[in-house]
Amino acid sequence: LKIADVPVVLDVKDIEGSIKVAKENNIDGVLTIASDIAIPTVAAVATELGLPGISPEVAKIATNKALMREKFVEHGVPSPRFRKVRTLDEAKEAAKEIGFPVVIKPVDNAGSRGVSKIDNMSGLADAFNYAQKNSRIGDVIIEDFVEGIECTIEGMTYNNKTEILAISEKKKPGGHYRVATDLTYPPSFPEEMIENIKGVVRLAIEAIGIDIGPTHSEVIVTPQWKTVLIEVAARGGGFGVFSDVIPLVSGVDAVLENIKMCIGQKPDIKPKYERGVVLRFFAPHEGILKEIIGFDEAKLIKNTEIGLFKKVGDTIPPLATDGDRTGYILAWGETREEAIKRANMVEEKVKFIVKDEHQK
Structure with missing residues (x-):
């Protein structure tokens, strides 16, 4: 609020209030960087004031995974089998029909909140309740678990043409929860596979109806080298992906170009180059954080940035959502291999001393 010309405290879900503020101040553009909500x-606001942006109908599809999947099926976008459910009985029926393992998630949340992978019926009730608790409308989807390598794809669309700015190869620890701990750009795939990913993502963006603005997409590359589209968000990637990673990977200032689009100016969204970047997250075991060793020394490593989300004395929770991470490493270089080497150097320096909460 310190840098705002007109600071306003308002719930971002308050559509009528936001329209009122926008009209009172005669705004020139409206955007969100990385917030689904x-x-x-x-x-x-954009529609009411005649400003550039996606339509409310497209926004509804882009923030409801069930509606999004229906569009994928309609337009032939390869995606997992799924069913939308509202009751535990419906969830059991869907899981039996699809077959284990399955992924259970709320239709209208992000950041891995409410998402679980379940291998058998014994874990279904808890996973269903966890997903439904994290849904604002109470709807949950049960989907086929697709084995493979997960990737995130950062795009920007202008005049119905989408430029792909960055593609990551993700790593996730095992277990029920689906939280990534490492994103490496670019992925270690053959060029033909990368072009296939881009084609599937563009088809998905078109299916949803996104004709302008940023997108953050997730796909699985299967062991058979097939691309399966998981979801698309009509926003930039969080945790600095939109503001920091995209410029490092592609040379495109995503925030600036997004602002240009929103105020009716032509953006420059064509990638200038492709460089290596690693975004890695610290995720020590759960307990009480007692000490952090080597942090200041690690900060001196060239072409890296590190930060913490927790401090000494905080509780390290189970890694259930993106917000449960302890900190991050951002490393970059001319190549993927150089970025990985620098991230490894940082990780070797920083150690977390965590005490079990039940230890005396």
Whole structure:
């Protein structure tokens, strides 16, 4: 609020209030950088004031995974089998029909909140309740678990043309929860596979109806080298992906170009180059954080940035959502291999001393 010309405290879900503030101040553009929950409000304000942006109908599809999947099926986008459910009995029926393992998630949340992988019926009730608790409308989807390598794809669309700015190869620890601990750009795939990923993502963006603005997509590359689209968000990637990673990978200032689009100016979204970047997250075992060793020394490593989300004395929770991570490493270089080497150097320096909460 310190840098705002007109500071306003307002719930981002308050569409009518946001429209009122926008009209009172005669705004020139409206956007959200990386927040799913603000997408319907942004679309409503843009439509009401005649500003560039996606429509409220497209925003509704882009923030509801069930509606999104229906569009994927309609347009032939390869995606997992799924069913939308509202009761535990419906969830059991869907899981039996699809077959284990399955992924259970709320239709209308992000950041891995409410998402679980379940291998058998014994874990279904807890996973269903966890997903439904994290859904604002109470709807949950049960989907086929697709084995393979998960990737995130950062795109920007202008005049119905999408430029792909960055593709990551993700790593996730085992277990029920689906939280990534490492994103490496670019992926270690053959060029033909990368072009296939880009084609599937563009088809998905078109299926949803996104004709302008940033997108953050997730796909699985199967062991058979097939691309399966998981979901698309009509926003930039969080945790600095949109603001920091995209410029490092592609040379495109995503925030600036997004602002240009939102105020009716032509953006420059064509990638200038492709460089290596690693975004890695610290995720020590759960307990009480007692000491952090080597942090200041690690900060001196060239072409890296590190930060913490927790401090000494905080509780390290189970890694259930993106917000449960302890800190991050951002490393970059001319190549993927150089970025990985620098991230490894940082990780070797930084150690977390965590005490079990039950230890005396």
